[in-house]
């Protein structure tokens with residue numbers, strides 16, 4: 212039943228994203244350009260996201276390439292969710308590595324320009340897109356690894372936290388954390404829960420109360436990231452790690468299709484995407500119930 216519901220939601224979302232593409236002025240599907248590369252590789256690129264798929268390994272690399280700082284604008288989030296959805300629907304894709312093409316920056320988090328001086332309708336659309344990005348990443352049935360090759364404050368950190376594993380460049384100049392409090396804003400509770408699931412209650416409490424940004428070594432110490440490697444090894448280590456993860460028997464080991472029924476998080480029955488367009492309480496609208504998470508905590 213849960214699988215059925217997840218699939219209904221998947222196709223409902225699929226339809227919604229498709230409509231976003233058709234109706235929005237923000238680009239979307241029509242800008243994704245598929246092309247074939249040698250050795251069973253394929254690539255598609257939009258203006259902000261590059262997806263390279265290795266069909267021989269089932270590993271895709273999703274590279275954020277939106278200068279200057281990969282900020283999460285509505286355009287960016289829409290393209291991101293569409294890219295991830297396409298991979299989710301591709302039965303050949305089993306793992307996704309998320310990384311950045313920009314020097315020194317993984318992602319600066321939510322685009323500040325989206326949050327000031329916009330209409331309530333725009334704010335509603337933007338906030339739904341933020342939620343959708345998180346739902347797609349955290350609820351993915353694929354293995355997801357963040358290859359964090361630069362700083363990653365706030366929403367950028369959330370993206371990394373939503374992955375299964377985090378590998379960061381061991382550059383002490385790079386920082387990561389949910390620093391919203393320092394900006395005078397409150398991290399929504401589903402940001403908080405994602406952090407708690409990774410670092411535990413006490414570290415999360417301090418991080419959020421003080422709006423801490425951790426250097427790469429401190430991020431490793433607190434468990435915010437899982438591994439530090441030299442900057443030029445981040446992507447190759449992510450690929451090696453992914454290969455190890457993909458060697459773990461999936462649900463296909465008991466005869467079922469791994470990509471149909473192996474969702475790590477049963478989100479669908481418990482999460483309600485509400486219409487935020489007329490709500491000033493949009494920040495607290497995602498009804499995320501942490502104990503529905505089956506093997507993340």
Ligand SMILES: CC/C=C\C/C=C\C/C=C\C/C=C/C(=O)SCCNC(=O)CCNC(=O)[C@H](O)C(C)(C)COP(=O)(O)OP(=O)(O)OC[C@H]1O[C@@H](n2cnc3c(N)ncnc32)[C@H](O)[C@@H]1OP(=O)(O)O
Nearest residue numbers: 279280282319320321322323326334338362365366397398
């Ligand atoms: C509808 C919903 C409405 C409201 C929601 C409200 C609240 C939601 C509650 C909580 C969730 C919030 C989550 C967030 O993610 S908030 C965003 C937090 N992000 C930051 O604070 C990052 C700020 N940026 C930095 O720390 C640095 O820029 C960074 C370390 C990323 C890079 O430093 P560097 O020195 O390399 O570059 P800069 O010169 O600082 O920046 C270059 C360029 O980029 C612009 N920039 C930076 N960050 C952002 C951003 N988040 N959004 C948009 N633009 C950004 C910066 O202004 C510079 O532009 P320019 O001057 O034109 O060159």
